[in-house]
Amino acid sequence: xxxxxxxxxxxxxxxxxxxxxxxxxxxxxxxxxxxxxxxxxxxxxxxxxxxxxxxxxxxxxxxxxxxxxxxxxxxxxxxxxxxxxxxxxxxxxxxxxxxxxxxxxxxxxxxxx
Amino acid sequence: xxxxxxxxxxxxxxxxxxxxxxxxxxxxxxxxxxxxxxxxxxxxxxxxxxxxxxxxxxxxxxxxxxxxxxxxxxxxxxxxxxxxxxxxxxxxxxxxxxxxxxxxxxxxxx
Numbered sequence: 001x002x003x004x005x006x007x008x009x010x011x012x013x014x015x016x017x018x019x020x021x022x023x024x025x026x027x028x029x030x031x032x033x034x035x036x037x038x039x040x041x042x043x044x045x046x047x048x049x050x051x052x053x054x055x056x057x058x059x060x061x062x063x064x065x066x067x068x069x070x071x072x073x074x075x076x077x078x079x080x081x082x083x084x085x086x087x088x089x090x091x092x093x094x095x096x097x098x099x100x101x102x103x104x105x106x107x108x109x110x111x112x113x
Numbered sequence: 114x115x116x117x118x119x120x121x122x123x124x125x126x127x128x129x130x131x132x133x134x135x136x137x138x139x140x141x142x143x144x145x146x147x148x149x150x151x152x153x154x155x156x157x158x159x160x161x162x163x164x165x166x167x168x169x170x171x172x173x174x175x176x177x178x179x180x181x182x183x184x185x186x187x188x189x190x191x192x193x194x195x196x197x198x199x200x201x202x203x204x205x206x207x208x209x210x211x212x213x214x215x216x217x218x219x220x221x222x223x
Contacts, residue, residue, distance in 0.1 A: 004155070042116060042201060042213040043156075090155050100144045100205050104155025 006091050006105035013081045013112045021076040023091030031097045032074035036087040050097040081112045119214030132189040134217040142204030145185035150199040
């Protein structure tokens with residue numbers, strides 16, 4: 001049982017480059033989330049999708065876009081990467097938005113030079 | 114954005130010692146959660162608390178939902194090397210969004 005799978009594991013970008021972080025879950029979860037983790041800041045919500053076909057902004061959405069491709073997949077796109085977006089990115093899912101238990105992927109370490 | 118106040122930021126302990134950490138908030142939460150993050154991995158749920166005053170155990174871990182609903186505590190008894198990592202608290206607000214603490218990094222002295 002793979003759970004939540006994120007790709008890539010590591011990525012280095014130059015300022016201004018674009019990229020898409022991929023996330024897929026095989027637990028038949030309805031809700032999916034993108035977080036970023038910075039030292040001393042805990043986890044901050046970027047975007048989320050409460051159910052297939054919907055997406056909403058979280059706490060720090062600027063500079064990002066998302067696509068809920070289908071029930072399984074939720075991607076995060078950086079259109080023009082900036083050094084401030086250097087972070088560890090986590091995708092997470094839960095069965096429904098009312099469910100407290102969140103399941104995380106193993107993260108993407110992104111460095112923007 | 115809103116964050117929980119989690120303390121301490123880090124702890125250096127000897128193997129076998131007991132560990133205590135806590136989270137406080139200015140807001141009331143309906144649910145408190147404790148997660149652990151191992152190096153290079155995503156957080157994993159340890160304990161979920163649903164009622165004020167509730168005390169719940171998971172092996173050597175015990176967590177409590179404060180009676181004011183504004184705080185929660187996590188204790189680890191007789192720490193072992195695999196306990197190292199970052200422990201996060203999270204509160205679930207009235208919109209079922211999770212608000213996270215900044216984490217407590219647990220380091221075991223050799």
